[in-house]
Amino acid sequence: MKELIAKAAGLLESNTVQVVIGYGQGSADRSRAIFITQPSDCEQLIFDSRCIQNLAVYLTKAEIKKMGKPAIVASIPVLRSIVQLAAENQLTNDSLVVLGVSPESQLVEFESLAAIESYLESHKIEIDEKYRKIIEDIKAKPVAERFAYWVKELEPCFKCYACRAACPLCYCTRCTVENNQPQWISVGSHPLGNLEWHIMRAMHLAGRCTDCEACYTACPMSIPIHLLTKSMLQDVNENFGSYGSSISKPNSLSSFNPDDKESFIR
Protein backbone atom coordinates (compact mmCIF):
# COMPACT_ATOMS: atom_id res chain seq x y z
CA MET A 1 0.00 0.00 0.00
CA LYS A 2 2.91 2.35 0.83
CA GLU A 3 4.13 1.76 -2.70
CA LEU A 4 0.79 2.86 -4.14
CA ILE A 5 0.67 6.01 -1.99
CA ALA A 6 4.24 6.96 -2.91
CA LYS A 7 3.61 6.37 -6.59
CA ALA A 8 0.37 8.39 -6.55
CA ALA A 9 2.01 11.27 -4.68
CA GLY A 10 4.90 11.22 -7.14
CA LEU A 11 2.57 11.45 -10.10
CA LEU A 12 0.77 14.45 -8.60
CA GLU A 13 4.00 16.16 -7.58
CA SER A 14 5.51 15.86 -11.03
CA ASN A 15 2.18 17.03 -12.45
CA THR A 16 2.07 13.93 -14.68
CA VAL A 17 -1.54 13.65 -13.56
CA GLN A 18 -3.84 16.19 -11.96
CA VAL A 19 -6.13 13.83 -10.09
CA VAL A 20 -5.80 10.38 -8.54
CA ILE A 21 -8.93 8.25 -8.49
CA GLY A 22 -8.72 5.71 -5.70
CA TYR A 23 -10.41 4.23 -2.67
CA GLY A 24 -10.60 5.92 0.70
CA GLN A 25 -12.30 5.39 4.03
CA GLY A 26 -16.03 5.97 3.71
CA SER A 27 -18.74 6.30 6.31
CA ALA A 28 -19.22 3.43 8.77
CA ASP A 29 -16.98 0.56 7.70
CA ARG A 30 -17.26 1.12 3.99
CA SER A 31 -14.80 2.29 1.40
CA ARG A 32 -15.60 5.05 -1.04
CA ALA A 33 -14.16 6.55 -4.18
CA ILE A 34 -11.89 9.52 -3.52
CA PHE A 35 -10.43 12.04 -5.92
CA ILE A 36 -7.08 13.35 -4.78
CA THR A 37 -5.52 16.48 -6.21
CA GLN A 38 -2.86 17.22 -3.54
CA PRO A 39 0.19 14.96 -3.07
CA SER A 40 -0.14 15.23 0.72
CA ASP A 41 -3.67 13.77 0.58
CA CYS A 42 -2.41 10.54 -0.96
CA GLU A 43 -2.12 9.19 2.60
CA GLN A 44 -5.89 8.68 2.45
CA LEU A 45 -5.58 5.96 -0.19
CA ILE A 46 -6.57 2.49 0.95
CA PHE A 47 -6.92 -0.83 -0.77
CA ASP A 48 -8.52 -3.88 0.82
CA SER A 49 -11.33 -6.36 0.32
CA ARG A 50 -13.99 -3.65 0.73
CA CYS A 51 -12.75 -1.81 -2.34
CA ILE A 52 -15.02 -3.41 -4.90
CA GLN A 53 -16.52 -0.39 -6.62
CA ASN A 54 -15.53 -0.24 -10.27
CA LEU A 55 -13.65 3.07 -10.44
CA ALA A 56 -13.42 2.95 -14.24
CA VAL A 57 -16.93 4.43 -14.24
CA TYR A 58 -15.43 7.84 -13.41
CA LEU A 59 -13.08 7.91 -16.41
CA THR A 60 -15.85 8.92 -18.80
CA LYS A 61 -17.67 11.36 -16.50
CA ALA A 62 -17.50 14.98 -17.64
CA GLU A 63 -16.91 16.26 -14.08
CA ILE A 64 -13.83 14.07 -13.68
CA LYS A 65 -12.49 14.77 -17.16
CA LYS A 66 -12.59 18.46 -16.27
CA MET A 67 -10.17 17.85 -13.39
CA GLY A 68 -7.38 16.94 -15.82
CA LYS A 69 -5.47 13.77 -16.54
CA PRO A 70 -6.27 11.04 -14.03
CA ALA A 71 -4.35 8.22 -12.45
CA ILE A 72 -6.61 5.38 -11.42
CA VAL A 73 -6.26 2.60 -8.87
CA ALA A 74 -7.29 -0.47 -10.81
CA SER A 75 -7.93 -3.99 -9.62
CA ILE A 76 -8.60 -6.73 -12.16
CA PRO A 77 -12.26 -5.84 -12.88
CA VAL A 78 -11.31 -2.19 -13.32
CA LEU A 79 -8.47 -3.15 -15.68
CA ARG A 80 -10.95 -5.13 -17.78
CA SER A 81 -13.27 -2.13 -17.99
CA ILE A 82 -10.36 0.11 -18.97
CA VAL A 83 -9.43 -2.24 -21.82
CA GLN A 84 -13.05 -2.31 -22.99
CA LEU A 85 -13.25 1.49 -22.86
CA ALA A 86 -10.03 1.64 -24.88
CA ALA A 87 -11.50 -0.83 -27.37
CA GLU A 88 -14.39 1.57 -27.79
CA ASN A 89 -12.03 4.51 -28.37
CA GLN A 90 -12.93 6.16 -25.07
CA LEU A 91 -9.34 6.08 -23.76
CA THR A 92 -5.91 6.43 -25.28
CA ASN A 93 -2.45 5.72 -23.91
CA ASP A 94 -2.05 9.42 -23.10
CA SER A 95 -5.39 9.91 -21.40
CA LEU A 96 -4.62 8.21 -18.10
CA VAL A 97 -2.08 6.51 -15.83
CA VAL A 98 -3.11 3.12 -14.53
CA LEU A 99 -1.99 2.05 -11.07
CA GLY A 100 -2.79 -1.64 -11.31
CA VAL A 101 -3.35 -3.73 -8.21
CA SER A 102 -2.80 -7.46 -8.65
CA PRO A 103 -5.01 -10.03 -6.87
CA GLU A 104 -2.13 -10.31 -4.36
CA SER A 105 -2.50 -6.56 -3.68
CA GLN A 106 0.81 -5.76 -5.38
CA LEU A 107 1.23 -2.58 -7.39
CA VAL A 108 1.51 -3.31 -11.11
CA GLU A 109 2.52 -0.61 -13.55
CA PHE A 110 1.68 -0.58 -17.21
CA GLU A 111 3.47 1.11 -20.07
CA SER A 112 0.45 1.18 -22.32
CA LEU A 113 -3.13 0.03 -22.61
CA ALA A 114 -1.92 -2.84 -24.76
CA ALA A 115 0.24 -3.93 -21.82
CA ILE A 116 -2.90 -4.13 -19.66
CA GLU A 117 -4.48 -6.32 -22.27
CA SER A 118 -1.59 -8.75 -22.29
CA TYR A 119 -1.53 -8.72 -18.47
CA LEU A 120 -5.21 -9.73 -18.49
CA GLU A 121 -4.37 -12.72 -20.69
CA SER A 122 -3.49 -14.49 -17.46
CA HIS A 123 -6.62 -13.19 -15.71
CA LYS A 124 -9.33 -14.17 -18.12
CA ILE A 125 -13.04 -13.61 -17.44
CA GLU A 126 -14.66 -16.73 -16.18
CA ILE A 127 -18.27 -17.18 -15.19
CA ASP A 128 -18.39 -18.64 -11.73
CA GLU A 129 -19.64 -22.23 -11.49
CA LYS A 130 -22.24 -21.01 -9.01
CA TYR A 131 -23.72 -18.63 -11.56
CA ARG A 132 -23.55 -21.16 -14.38
CA LYS A 133 -25.67 -23.42 -12.22
CA ILE A 134 -28.22 -20.69 -11.40
CA ILE A 135 -28.57 -19.73 -15.07
CA GLU A 136 -28.93 -23.38 -16.06
CA ASP A 137 -31.59 -23.90 -13.41
CA ILE A 138 -33.59 -20.92 -14.64
CA LYS A 139 -33.32 -22.10 -18.23
CA ALA A 140 -34.53 -25.54 -17.19
CA LYS A 141 -37.88 -24.15 -16.05
CA PRO A 142 -40.86 -24.14 -18.42
CA VAL A 143 -41.14 -20.90 -20.37
CA ALA A 144 -44.17 -19.51 -18.49
CA GLU A 145 -42.55 -20.22 -15.13
CA ARG A 146 -39.35 -18.51 -16.24
CA PHE A 147 -41.33 -15.45 -17.28
CA ALA A 148 -43.19 -15.36 -13.97
CA TYR A 149 -39.86 -15.76 -12.15
CA TRP A 150 -38.37 -12.71 -13.85
CA VAL A 151 -41.47 -10.57 -13.53
CA LYS A 152 -41.31 -11.28 -9.82
CA GLU A 153 -37.54 -10.72 -9.57
CA LEU A 154 -37.83 -7.40 -11.37
CA GLU A 155 -40.82 -6.27 -9.34
CA PRO A 156 -38.81 -4.42 -6.64
CA CYS A 157 -37.09 -2.31 -9.32
CA PHE A 158 -38.08 1.33 -9.01
CA LYS A 159 -35.84 2.47 -11.84
CA CYS A 160 -33.31 4.42 -9.83
CA TYR A 161 -30.82 3.60 -12.61
CA ALA A 162 -28.07 2.88 -10.09
CA CYS A 163 -27.16 -0.09 -12.32
CA ARG A 164 -26.60 2.31 -15.18
CA ALA A 165 -24.74 4.87 -13.06
CA ALA A 166 -22.39 2.22 -11.66
CA CYS A 167 -21.59 0.61 -14.99
CA PRO A 168 -18.32 1.83 -16.54
CA LEU A 169 -19.66 0.97 -19.99
CA CYS A 170 -22.95 2.90 -19.69
CA TYR A 171 -21.31 6.15 -20.69
CA CYS A 172 -23.78 7.45 -23.29
CA THR A 173 -24.62 11.06 -22.55
CA ARG A 174 -28.20 10.41 -23.64
CA CYS A 175 -29.63 7.03 -22.75
CA THR A 176 -32.40 5.31 -24.71
CA VAL A 177 -34.44 5.25 -21.54
CA GLU A 178 -34.60 9.04 -21.47
CA ASN A 179 -35.65 9.17 -25.07
CA ASN A 180 -39.33 9.94 -25.56
CA GLN A 181 -39.48 10.43 -29.32
CA PRO A 182 -40.21 7.54 -29.60
CA GLN A 183 -40.83 6.32 -26.08
CA TRP A 184 -38.80 3.11 -26.23
CA ILE A 185 -39.13 2.18 -22.58
CA SER A 186 -42.43 2.53 -20.76
CA VAL A 187 -41.84 5.20 -18.17
CA GLY A 188 -43.30 3.69 -15.01
CA SER A 189 -41.60 1.08 -12.90
CA HIS A 190 -44.44 -1.36 -13.50
CA PRO A 191 -43.80 -4.88 -14.81
CA LEU A 192 -43.61 -3.83 -18.47
CA GLY A 193 -41.42 -0.79 -17.86
CA ASN A 194 -39.04 -2.80 -15.69
CA LEU A 195 -38.85 -5.66 -18.16
CA GLU A 196 -38.17 -3.35 -21.10
CA TRP A 197 -35.54 -1.42 -19.18
CA HIS A 198 -33.61 -4.50 -18.10
CA ILE A 199 -33.78 -6.13 -21.52
CA MET A 200 -32.51 -2.95 -23.11
CA ARG A 201 -29.74 -2.54 -20.56
CA ALA A 202 -28.57 -6.10 -21.05
CA MET A 203 -28.75 -5.93 -24.84
CA HIS A 204 -26.76 -2.71 -24.97
CA LEU A 205 -24.06 -4.44 -22.94
CA ALA A 206 -24.03 -7.58 -25.06
CA GLY A 207 -20.51 -8.36 -26.17
CA ARG A 208 -19.20 -5.44 -24.11
CA CYS A 209 -19.91 -6.36 -20.49
CA THR A 210 -16.77 -7.39 -18.64
CA ASP A 211 -18.60 -9.10 -15.79
CA CYS A 212 -17.53 -6.74 -13.01
CA GLU A 213 -20.94 -7.04 -11.28
CA ALA A 214 -20.99 -3.32 -10.50
CA CYS A 215 -24.67 -3.21 -11.55
CA TYR A 216 -25.64 -5.87 -9.06
CA THR A 217 -23.53 -4.39 -6.29
CA ALA A 218 -25.10 -0.99 -6.86
CA CYS A 219 -28.69 -2.26 -6.95
CA PRO A 220 -30.41 -1.16 -3.72
CA MET A 221 -32.95 -3.97 -4.11
CA SER A 222 -30.31 -6.64 -4.90
CA ILE A 223 -32.10 -7.68 -8.08
CA PRO A 224 -29.93 -10.32 -9.80
CA ILE A 225 -29.58 -8.33 -13.02
CA HIS A 226 -26.01 -9.55 -13.39
CA LEU A 227 -27.47 -12.93 -14.34
CA LEU A 228 -28.71 -11.37 -17.57
CA THR A 229 -25.32 -10.01 -18.55
CA LYS A 230 -23.55 -13.18 -17.40
CA SER A 231 -25.85 -15.30 -19.51
CA MET A 232 -25.25 -13.05 -22.51
CA LEU A 233 -21.53 -13.23 -21.92
CA GLN A 234 -21.80 -17.02 -22.10
CA ASP A 235 -23.88 -16.81 -25.27
CA VAL A 236 -21.47 -14.40 -26.93
CA ASN A 237 -18.54 -16.61 -26.02
CA GLU A 238 -20.21 -19.78 -27.25
CA ASN A 239 -21.41 -18.28 -30.52
CA PHE A 240 -18.70 -15.81 -31.42
CA GLY A 241 -15.82 -17.12 -29.36
CA SER A 242 -14.78 -13.99 -27.53
CA TYR A 243 -14.94 -13.55 -23.81
CA GLY A 244 -13.98 -10.08 -22.75
CA SER A 245 -12.52 -7.34 -24.79
CA SER A 246 -9.68 -6.64 -27.10
CA ILE A 247 -8.25 -3.30 -28.14
CA SER A 248 -7.33 -4.45 -31.63
CA LYS A 249 -10.62 -6.22 -32.37
CA PRO A 250 -14.08 -4.66 -32.61
CA ASN A 251 -16.78 -5.69 -30.16
CA SER A 252 -18.57 -8.93 -30.89
CA LEU A 253 -21.80 -7.21 -31.85
CA SER A 254 -20.09 -4.50 -33.87
CA SER A 255 -18.52 -7.13 -36.07
CA PHE A 256 -19.51 -10.36 -37.73
CA ASN A 257 -18.28 -13.52 -39.30
CA PRO A 258 -19.95 -14.55 -42.57
CA ASP A 259 -19.96 -18.09 -41.19
CA ASP A 260 -21.75 -17.35 -37.91
CA LYS A 261 -23.86 -20.38 -37.04
CA GLU A 262 -27.43 -20.48 -35.80
CA SER A 263 -30.24 -22.99 -36.09
CA PHE A 264 -33.39 -20.90 -35.89
CA ILE A 265 -33.43 -18.82 -39.09
CA ARG A 266 -35.48 -20.39 -41.86
Next chain:
Amino acid sequence: MNEFEPKIVAFVCNWCTYAGADLTGTSRIKYAQNVKIIRFPCTGRIDFMLLLKAFSEGADGIIVSGCHPNDCHYTSGNFHARRRWITFRGLLDLLGIDVRRIQYSWVSAAEGAKWADIVNTTVTNISELGPYADYAKVANYLEKEANL
Protein backbone atom coordinates in the same frame (compact mmCIF):
# COMPACT_ATOMS: atom_id res chain seq x y z
CA MET B 1 -66.93 -18.87 -29.93
CA ASN B 2 -64.78 -17.28 -32.58
CA GLU B 3 -61.69 -19.12 -33.56
CA PHE B 4 -58.46 -17.44 -32.47
CA GLU B 5 -56.91 -15.36 -35.22
CA PRO B 6 -53.31 -14.57 -34.27
CA LYS B 7 -51.97 -11.07 -34.81
CA ILE B 8 -48.59 -11.28 -36.52
CA VAL B 9 -46.25 -8.38 -37.13
CA ALA B 10 -43.59 -8.81 -39.80
CA PHE B 11 -40.44 -6.69 -39.78
CA VAL B 12 -38.91 -7.03 -43.21
CA CYS B 13 -36.12 -5.46 -45.19
CA ASN B 14 -36.94 -3.30 -48.17
CA TRP B 15 -34.65 -4.99 -50.65
CA CYS B 16 -35.38 -8.68 -50.32
CA THR B 17 -38.31 -9.79 -48.21
CA TYR B 18 -40.52 -6.79 -48.96
CA ALA B 19 -39.95 -7.32 -52.66
CA GLY B 20 -40.45 -11.04 -52.10
CA ALA B 21 -43.78 -10.42 -50.40
CA ASP B 22 -44.69 -8.18 -53.31
CA LEU B 23 -43.91 -11.06 -55.65
CA THR B 24 -46.19 -13.32 -53.62
CA GLY B 25 -49.00 -10.91 -54.40
CA THR B 26 -48.20 -10.40 -58.09
CA SER B 27 -47.91 -14.19 -58.42
CA ARG B 28 -51.46 -14.41 -57.05
CA ILE B 29 -50.40 -16.72 -54.24
CA LYS B 30 -52.92 -16.62 -51.43
CA TYR B 31 -51.64 -16.64 -47.86
CA ALA B 32 -52.90 -15.97 -44.36
CA GLN B 33 -54.09 -12.42 -43.78
CA ASN B 34 -52.97 -12.17 -40.17
CA VAL B 35 -49.71 -10.48 -40.95
CA LYS B 36 -48.99 -6.75 -40.82
CA ILE B 37 -45.85 -5.98 -42.75
CA ILE B 38 -43.55 -3.17 -41.64
CA ARG B 39 -40.85 -2.21 -44.10
CA PHE B 40 -37.32 -1.34 -43.00
CA PRO B 41 -34.32 -0.27 -45.00
CA CYS B 42 -32.35 -3.29 -43.79
CA THR B 43 -32.49 -6.06 -41.20
CA GLY B 44 -29.57 -4.27 -39.57
CA ARG B 45 -32.00 -1.46 -38.80
CA ILE B 46 -34.48 -3.71 -36.97
CA ASP B 47 -33.87 -2.70 -33.37
CA PHE B 48 -34.65 -5.40 -30.81
CA MET B 49 -36.82 -2.88 -28.98
CA LEU B 50 -39.23 -2.92 -31.95
CA LEU B 51 -39.90 -6.58 -31.29
CA LEU B 52 -40.70 -5.87 -27.66
CA LYS B 53 -42.95 -3.00 -28.73
CA ALA B 54 -44.85 -5.35 -31.04
CA PHE B 55 -45.47 -7.76 -28.17
CA SER B 56 -46.50 -5.01 -25.78
CA GLU B 57 -48.92 -3.64 -28.39
CA GLY B 58 -50.61 -7.00 -28.58
CA ALA B 59 -48.82 -9.05 -31.24
CA ASP B 60 -49.08 -12.81 -30.75
CA GLY B 61 -46.24 -13.57 -33.10
CA ILE B 62 -43.47 -11.80 -34.97
CA ILE B 63 -41.71 -12.48 -38.24
CA VAL B 64 -38.32 -10.91 -38.88
CA SER B 65 -37.03 -11.39 -42.36
CA GLY B 66 -34.45 -10.03 -44.75
CA CYS B 67 -31.89 -10.82 -47.42
CA HIS B 68 -30.00 -14.09 -47.38
CA PRO B 69 -26.43 -13.90 -46.04
CA ASN B 70 -24.10 -12.43 -48.69
CA ASP B 71 -27.06 -10.79 -50.44
CA CYS B 72 -27.45 -7.69 -48.27
CA HIS B 73 -28.02 -4.51 -50.24
CA TYR B 74 -25.66 -2.81 -47.80
CA THR B 75 -23.19 -5.70 -47.87
CA SER B 76 -23.20 -6.57 -44.18
CA GLY B 77 -26.42 -5.39 -42.50
CA ASN B 78 -27.85 -8.87 -42.24
CA PHE B 79 -24.61 -10.28 -40.81
CA HIS B 80 -24.79 -7.74 -38.01
CA ALA B 81 -28.49 -8.48 -37.59
CA ARG B 82 -27.79 -12.20 -37.31
CA ARG B 83 -25.38 -11.69 -34.42
CA ARG B 84 -27.93 -9.45 -32.73
CA TRP B 85 -30.68 -12.03 -33.18
CA ILE B 86 -28.52 -14.80 -31.77
CA THR B 87 -27.76 -12.85 -28.58
CA PHE B 88 -31.26 -11.42 -28.28
CA ARG B 89 -32.81 -14.85 -28.62
CA GLY B 90 -30.60 -16.14 -25.82
CA LEU B 91 -31.63 -13.27 -23.57
CA LEU B 92 -35.34 -13.69 -24.30
CA ASP B 93 -35.05 -17.39 -23.68
CA LEU B 94 -33.51 -16.78 -20.26
CA LEU B 95 -36.24 -14.26 -19.44
CA GLY B 96 -39.00 -16.66 -20.39
CA ILE B 97 -40.26 -14.66 -23.34
CA ASP B 98 -41.49 -17.28 -25.77
CA VAL B 99 -38.90 -17.44 -28.57
CA ARG B 100 -41.19 -19.77 -30.54
CA ARG B 101 -43.29 -16.70 -31.24
CA ILE B 102 -40.51 -15.00 -33.19
CA GLN B 103 -39.81 -16.48 -36.61
CA TYR B 104 -36.62 -15.36 -38.28
CA SER B 105 -36.12 -16.05 -41.96
CA TRP B 106 -34.21 -15.14 -45.08
CA VAL B 107 -36.55 -14.46 -47.97
CA SER B 108 -35.11 -13.10 -51.20
CA ALA B 109 -36.93 -10.94 -53.74
CA ALA B 110 -37.42 -14.06 -55.89
CA GLU B 111 -38.91 -16.21 -53.13
CA GLY B 112 -42.57 -15.22 -53.23
CA ALA B 113 -43.64 -18.77 -52.52
CA LYS B 114 -41.29 -19.06 -49.56
CA TRP B 115 -42.80 -15.89 -48.04
CA ALA B 116 -46.30 -17.35 -48.30
CA ASP B 117 -45.01 -20.52 -46.68
CA ILE B 118 -43.28 -18.62 -43.85
CA VAL B 119 -46.43 -16.64 -43.08
CA ASN B 120 -48.69 -19.68 -43.26
CA THR B 121 -46.54 -21.87 -41.03
CA THR B 122 -46.05 -19.01 -38.55
CA VAL B 123 -49.81 -18.47 -38.37
CA THR B 124 -50.33 -22.20 -37.83
CA ASN B 125 -47.66 -22.33 -35.11
CA ILE B 126 -48.96 -19.25 -33.31
CA SER B 127 -52.54 -20.50 -33.57
CA GLU B 128 -51.41 -23.63 -31.74
CA LEU B 129 -49.62 -21.57 -29.08
CA GLY B 130 -52.68 -19.37 -28.61
CA PRO B 131 -52.81 -15.67 -27.68
CA TYR B 132 -49.70 -14.33 -25.95
CA ALA B 133 -51.55 -13.88 -22.68
CA ASP B 134 -48.45 -13.87 -20.47
CA TYR B 135 -46.97 -10.82 -22.12
CA ALA B 136 -50.35 -9.11 -22.49
CA LYS B 137 -50.85 -9.45 -18.75
CA VAL B 138 -47.62 -7.58 -18.14
CA ALA B 139 -48.24 -5.05 -20.92
CA ASN B 140 -51.77 -4.26 -19.75
CA TYR B 141 -50.83 -4.04 -16.09
CA LEU B 142 -51.76 -0.37 -15.79
CA GLU B 143 -55.14 -0.73 -17.51
CA LYS B 144 -56.03 -3.49 -15.11
CA GLU B 145 -55.00 -1.35 -12.16
CA ALA B 146 -57.25 1.44 -13.42
CA ASN B 147 -60.20 -0.92 -13.70
CA LEU B 148 -59.96 -2.10 -10.11
